[in-house]
Amino acid sequence: MSDAADQIFATLKQSAQSGAPLYLQLRKSIEDAVNRGLIGPGDALPSERDIATKADISRVTVRKAVQDLVKGGILVQRHGSGTFVAPRMERVEQSLSRLTSFTEDMARRGMAVRSAWLDRGLYAPSPDEMMVLGLSSSELVARVARLRIANDTPLAIERASLSASALPDPAGIGSSLYAALELTGNRPVRAVQRISAANLGDSDARLLEVPAGVAGLHIERISYLASGKVIEFTRSIYRGDAYDFVAELRLTGPNEEGRP
Ligand code: GLP
Numbered sequence: 001m002s003d004a005a006d007q008i009f010a011t012l013k014q015s016a017q018s019g020a021p022l023y024l025q026l027r028k029s030i031e032d033a034v035n036r037g038l039i040g041p042g043d044a045l046p047s048e049r050d051i052a053t054k055a056d057i058s059r060v061t062v063r064k065a066v067q068d069l070v071k072g073g074i075l076v077q078r079h080g081s082g083t084f085v086a087p088r089m090e091r092v093e094q095s096l097s098r099l100t101s102f103t104e105d106m107a108r109r110g111m112a113v114r115s116a117w118l119d120r121g122l123y124a125p126s127p128d129e130m131m132v133l134g135l136s137s138s139e140l141v142a143r144v145a146r147l148r149i150a151n152d153t154p155l156a157i158e159r160a161s162l163s164a165s166a167l168p169d170p171a172g173i174g175s176s177l178y179a180a181l182e183l184t185g186n187r188p189v190r191a192v193q194r195i196s197a198a199n200l201g202d203s204d205a206r207l208l209e210v211p212a213g214v215a216g217l218h219i220e221r222i223s224y225l226a227s228g229k230v231i232e233f234t235r236s237i238y239r240g241d242a243y244d245f246v247a248e249l250r251l252t253g254p255n256e257e258g259r260p
Helices: 002-018 022-035 048-055 059-071 102-108 127-133 177-183 202-208
Strands: 075-078 082-085 092-095 113-123 141-150 153-163 190-199 215-224 230-239 243-246
Touching: 002 022, 002 048, 022 059, 048 059, 059 075, 102 113, 102 177, 113 153, 127 153, 127 230, 153 202, 177 230, 202 230
Parallel strands: 092 243
Antiparallel strands: 075 082, 113 141, 141 153, 153 230, 190 215, 215 230
């Protein structure tokens, strides 16, 4: 890294004559170093103090340049461990016509999946949960909230609600909710999914390791058993820079629904 750091500062000296504000010059030098591969995803940046000393500029200027690059998603800051070049995001192409689980989707792509628990337990249902899951106020709802991570990159926050009678022990589901539901004959066979745009709030952005306010996808899935009963009500936030949802469209025949 020290070679790369030296190169950043050499570039900075070259562009010093451009007359642009110093923080813009430093921002551009770091950006160029990333684009030219002199520093790559996961590489640590020298400390603010080192950059300031080496480039002979104030720490305030360094902080401004670094903050701009963090906001732009070029760098990430991890509390206590420093500033790094952001991991390069490989976009995941996700079909909208198959009812699959996160674990299956990622395994099919050869990605290592894990989850960090945000919440799991039995609760009194909210009005939304009562309505969608058909619960009365005396029944309990099972909540399973997880940060879903593939190849060490957090991709989505998923908050699933199910009736407690279908999932009496939310803490015992292991790594896949659908695999656990399959064991009790409760795996959904049909789902309706609603996708909308969302700007990520502070806490979601922190979990997904992206700057607050960037675009994300809000996805709501309501899944059904063969009997028609709702089994799952999941609200998720996906990283906008990580997913392409793909749907196949067909021209409907004259006797099919949807044709005028
Ligand atoms: C997808 C869906 C969720 C579903 C989850 C189950 O990500 N969007 O609605 O709950 O899969 O995944 P897993 O079986 O890996 O827990």
